[in-house]
Amino acid sequence: MSEPVALKLTAKDFKSDQEVRWCPGCGDYAILAAVQQFMPELNIPRERTVFVSGIGCSSRFPYYMNTYGMHSIHGRAPAIATGLSVSRPDLSVWVVTGDGDALSIGGNHLIHALRRNVNLKILLFNNRIYGLTKGQYSPTSEVGKITKSTPAGSADAPFNPLSLALGAEASFVGRTIDSDRKHLQSVLRAAAEHQGSAFVEIYQNCNIFNDGAFDQLKEPATRDDFLIRLEHGQPITFGKDGQFCVVHPPGGFGLEVRETASVRPEEIVVHNATVTDPAYAFALSRLPGLDLRNTPIGVFRSVDRPSYDSVVQDQVAAAKAAVTETPEQQLAGLLASGDTWTIR
Amino acid sequence: MTKQIRQLDRVVIRFAGDSGDGMQLTGDRFTSETAQLGNDISTLPNFPAEIRAPAGTLPGVSSFQVHFADYDILTPGDAPNVLVAMNPAALKANLADLPRGADIIVNTDEFTKRNLAKVGYQSSPLDDDSLAGYVVHPVALTSMTVGALAEQAVSKKDAERAKNMFALGLLSWMYSRPYESTLRFLERKFAKRPELVAANIAAFKAGWNFGETTDSFSVRYEVKPAKMLPGTYRNITGNAALSLGLVAAGVRSGLPVFLGAYPITPASDILHELSKHKRFGVVTMQAEDEIAAVGAALGASYGGSLGVTTTSGPGVALKSETISLAVALELPLVIVDVQRAGPSTGMPTKTEQADLNMALYGRHGEAPVAVIAPKSPSDCFHAAIEAARIALTYRTPVILLSDNYVANGSEPWLLPDVESLPDLRVEFATEPNGEDGTFLPYLRDPQTLARPWAIPGTPGLEHRIGGLEKADKTGDISYDPANHDFMVRTRAARIETIPVPDVEVEDPDGDARVLVLGWGSTYGPIGAACRGLRQRGLSVAQAHLRHLAPMPANLDEVLRSYDRVVIPEMNLGQLAHVIRARYLVDAIGYNQVRGLPFTAAELETMLEEVLKNV
Numbered sequence: 001m002s003e004p005v006a007l008k009l010t011a012k013d014f015k016s017d018q019e020v021r022w023c024p025g026c027g028d029y030a031i032l033a034a035v036q037q038f039m040p041e042l043n044i045p046r047e048r049t050v051f052v053s054g055i056g057c058s059s060r061f062p063y064y065m066n067t068y069g070m071h072s073i074h075g076r077a078p079a080i081a082t083g084l085s086v087s088r089p090d091l092s093v094w095v096v097t098g099d100g101d102a103l104s105i106g107g108n109h110l111i112h113a114l115r116r117n118v119n120l121k122i123l124l125f126n127n128r129i130y131g132l133t134k135g136q137y138s139p140t141s142e143v144g145k146i147t148k149s150t151p152a153g154s155a156d157a158p159f160n161p162l163s164l165a166l167g168a169e170a171s172f173v174g175r176t177i178d179s180d181r182k183h184l185q186s187v188l189r190a191a192a193e194h195q196g197s198a199f200v201e202i203y204q205n206c207n208i209f210n211d212g213a214f215d216q217l218k219e220p221a222t223r224d225d226f227l228i229r230l231e232h233g234q235p236i237t238f239g240k241d242g243q244f245c246v247v248h249p250p251g252g253f254g255l256e257v258r259e260t261a262s263v264r265p266e267e268i269v270v271h272n273a274t275v276t277d278p279a280y281a282f283a284l285s286r287l288p289g290l291d292l293r294n295t296p297i298g299v300f301r302s303v304d305r306p307s308y309d310s311v312v313q314d315q316v317a318a319a320k321a322a323v324t325e326t327p328e329q330q331l332a333g334l335l336a337s338g339d340t341w342t343i344r
Numbered sequence: 345m346t347k348q349i350r351q352l353d354r355v356v357i358r359f360a361g362d363s364g365d366g367m368q369l370t371g372d373r374f375t376s377e378t379a380q381l382g383n384d385i386s387t388l389p390n391f392p393a394e395i396r397a398p399a400g401t402l403p404g405v406s407s408f409q410v411h412f413a414d415y416d417i418l419t420p421g422d423a424p425n426v427l428v429a430m431n432p433a434a435l436k437a438n439l440a441d442l443p444r445g446a447d448i449i450v451n452t453d454e455f456t457k458r459n460l461a462k463v464g465y466q467s468s469p470l471d472d473d474s475l476a477g478y479v480v481h482p483v484a485l486t487s488m489t490v491g492a493l494a495e496q497a498v499s500k501k502d503a504e505r506a507k508n509m510f511a512l513g514l515l516s517w518m519y520s521r522p523y524e525s526t527l528r529f530l531e532r533k534f535a536k537r538p539e540l541v542a543a544n545i546a547a548f549k550a551g552w553n554f555g556e557t558t559d560s561f562s563v564r565y566e567v568k569p570a571k572m573l574p575g576t577y578r579n580i581t582g583n584a585a586l587s588l589g590l591v592a593a594g595v596r597s598g599l600p601v602f603l604g605a606y607p608i609t610p611a612s613d614i615l616h617e618l619s620k621h622k623r624f625g626v627v628t629m630q631a632e633d634e635i636a637a638v639g640a641a642l643g644a645s646y647g648g649s650l651g652v653t654t655t656s657g658p659g660v661a662l663k664s665e666t667i668s669l670a671v672a673l674e675l676p677l678v679i680v681d682v683q684r685a686g687p688s689t690g691m692p693t694k695t696e697q698a699d700l701n702m703a704l705y706g707r708h709g710e711a712p713v714a715v716i717a718p719k720s721p722s723d724c725f726h727a728a729i730e731a732a733r734i735a736l737t738y739r740t741p742v743i744l745l746s747d748n749y750v751a752n753g754s755e756p757w758l759l760p761d762v763e764s765l766p767d768l769r770v771e772f773a774t775e776p777n778g779e780d781g782t783f784l785p786y787l788r789d790p791q792t793l794a795r796p797w798a799i800p801g802t803p804g805l806e807h808r809i810g811g812l813e814k815a816d817k818t819g820d821i822s823y824d825p826a827n828h829d830f831m832v833r834t835r836a837a838r839i840e841t842i843p844v845p846d847v848e849v850e851d852p853d854g855d856a857r858v859l860v861l862g863w864g865s866t867y868g869p870i871g872a873a874c875r876g877l878r879q880r881g882l883s884v885a886q887a888h889l890r891h892l893a894p895m896p897a898n899l900d901e902v903l904r905s906y907d908r909v910v911i912p913e914m915n916l917g918q919l920a921h922v923i924r925a926r927y928l929v930d931a932i933g934y935n936q937v938r939g940l941p942f943t944a945a946e947l948e949t950m951l952e953e954v955l956k957n958v
Binding site for chain 2: 087319327342343
């Protein structure tokens with residue numbers, strides 16, 4: 001194969017002529033800018049890139065990208081994108097969704113897209129609130145959340161989106177934060193390179209209905225002690241001075257956070273995103289507490305398994321390979337298959 | 345002994361037994377033999393929704409009716425002339441449908457005390473005079489089959505299971521059917537177990553020879569081939585014909601067919617069939633639910649495939665939001681609804697036409713779609729192509745309303761010449777259509793009112809579509825009141841102005857004052873009833889709607905040409921409501937929702953009353 005021609009695209013090429021209409025200060029602006037700046041790196045022509053979204057604030061995203069795009073209906077973007085991706089393996093298909101869209105009304109499509117390993121890059125903007133409908137609690141809101149629809153506090157436990165995706169055996173799972181452009185783009189890069197479903201949770205601030213939801217992960221005073229920056233092949237340590245680390249608890253299972261000084265260096269877990277058993281990444285996804293302490297970001301899991309698209313297309317290609325007739329001849333043969341008789 | 349041979353012009357046979365007795369297969373084989381002989385045929389399977397209801401019970405009875413004749417017929421027959429009853433339950437469940445004098449062939453081996461008690465027989469109907477009005481042929485089907493297979497290398501259980509082939513052999517002898525196709529079928533079916541091929545063929549031949557030698561069958565019948573148009577035929581069910589129609593639409597359009605489907609009775613066979621045709625580039629996806637099935641189909645259409653989803657009423661209900669999206673996106677989409685009795689789960693294996701309202705109106709907002717319905721099993725082929733034609737040409741969702749009766753019924757199908765099928769090729773947009781090289785995704789073709797189909801991958805035409813209201817031409821989001829009014833009216837006009845063929849009226853006498861108007865699967869029974877009336881010197885006109893949205897342009901005039909319009913429907917008058925509302929015609933509904941097709945006889949009786957009172 002010859003080297004692909006450099007397209008020399010810039011962020012500007014990915015900006016559509018539509019006025020961006022999110023609330024001033026919304027985290028979505030930062031994500032949009034980061035994506036537009038990142039897309040040229042992929043060297044994929046704009047016409048072969050498609051953004052499909054559902055309903056919600058984040059789902060306005062396709063209108064602002066100068067690529068092909070569809071703003072569909074609530075929760076169904078993964079299903080629609082699956083049909084597109086399977087039938088058009090030449091396209092780069094991205095799904096933009098939110099916590100309500102992906103995990104509430106569209107939960108079924110999300111887990112099945114991940115289970116099938118459809119070649120989709122799914123960006124879930126998680127702001128832990130319903131924004132477009134003006135502030136009801138979402139399936140990622142903390143228990144006891146007081147909102148318009150839950151004046152006495154929400155009674156139901158939230159989903160952990162990454163745990164859910166890993167339970168569906170997603171082949172790529174990552175997390176990043178709207179305000180950290182460099183990190184966001186690094187996770188997008190890894191997601192784009194992945195063959196199969198890539199699921200990326202992006203913590204996104206809704207400054208109107210759930211302002212400051214992720215402040216501990218952003219404030220210079222707290223972030224280093226709260227965030228675990230996962231690096232493949234590196235021991236998992238964090239904190240301003242690397243004072244914390246992640247270990248396998250002796251005699252237990254899963255992962256726990258310890259003070260680095262209290263463990264032997266070889267006890268510190270070396271991050272390996274390619275571990276086949278999703279239990280490891282699942283254990284990572286369980287580390288954060290309610291106060292967001294010990295929140296890992298980065299690529300939790302990236303394993304190879306055949307994408308649904310490729311298996312389906314391989315079956316079609318194999319069936320077609322044996323064909324020597326024209327489609328019309330094939331059709332005439334098919335119509336006349338089975339027991340036929342002739343009247344003269 | 346020499347058997348007497350009697351000529352008949354038509355016969356209706358019903359094979360009935362326990363769901364595990366293989367009655368569908370037996371009926372299928374008999375039908376195929378009959379097709380080979382050149383009779384016209386119409387069949388009607390009737391089976392329970394339970395895969396294996398308790399053996400020997402009434403709910404477990406499965407039957408297959410085949411009507412064959414030396415002339416062209418329209419229905420599977422109102423009442424069987426012959427009932428093959430494999431057990432007491434099959435006898436009890438079907439006896440009421442039999443006219444006096446009908447032949448009943450019973451498997452006496454199953455008429456045990458226990459089996460009789462299961463269905464509430466105090467004593468065996470074979471021993472009292474309750475069957476005095478019928479011609480009963482008691483046959484020890486099971487034990488004779490087991491006896492005939494004594495030398496075969498099969499278990500007693502496998503030998504017993506071959507009793508349906510004994511019954512098929514006997515009936516094939518009785519009606520002088522050519523059986524080579526059945527022998528070939530058995531060789532194919534049991535290719536991996538040669539001992540079963542031998543056993544089933546031996547059982548078939550034992551049944552045939554039993555007919556020839558026994559005293560209990562003194563007459564053998566012949567039904568001469570029907571006069572049919574020259575050409576090559578095959579017997580086909582509606583679901584199979586519909587599947588082939590979709591494959592043909594793919595070939596004739598040059599587009600890959602993408603089927604998104606979730607298993608549902610009675611539509612699943614279309615998914616099964618299409619999944620076999622990958623060599624045509626057909627992609628089938630068994631989705632996680634009905635919503636994903638239609639969503640994936642729409643996504644594929646967006647990418648330039650012919651997107652199709654197949655389901656039954658409950659599935660259409662779930663898909664309605666996505667169909668509305670397809671209305672807004674103005675993309676091709678074929679939605680096949682194989683109707684079954686509702687509401688809710690209803691009677692999944694029984695037929696009904698009660699989804700017409702849902703097809704026409706079952707969406708939020710003003711969301712018009714095209715709706716068409718096939719009139720017979722083989723017509724499903726052409727209806728599928730027509731649905732694809734409308735979807736592709738006018739960039740709209742099309743709902744194809746089949747039903748369980750045409751889906752599972754079968755009839756001979758004169759194979760069409762592939763080159764004579766409609767040319768469905770489409771042109772994707774490749775160039776900007778606006779000033780200054782801009783692309784206007786909602787700039788319409790003035791002829792079809794269709795917008796350009798610009799598929800991803802086309803350089804220079806990058807654009808965004810979605811469910812939010814679109815500005816005319818640019819497709820930008822618009823909340824402008826005048827624009828919304830314009831777009832709503834345009835979407836309505838898009839459907840209303842699709843040219844569809846005029847409805848044809850069959851009025852051979854030319855002086856009919858009563859018109860019978862039908863749609864979908866009632867074509868056969870209505871046609872047979874009209875023929876019956878005409879044979880008795882009465883005049884009646886028949887018109888049948890394939891296109892329900894939009895309706896044929898001449899329908900208004902047709903309706904006004906008759907003093908009375910009668911609309912028989914397997915619902916509570918859904919088409920009649922539309923006709924009354926649209927055309928201000930005082931149509932009379934004749935409605936039945938028993939999960940069964942109309943009989944020609946009941947329609948004939950009803951129409952005779954109407955004729956008397958004109």
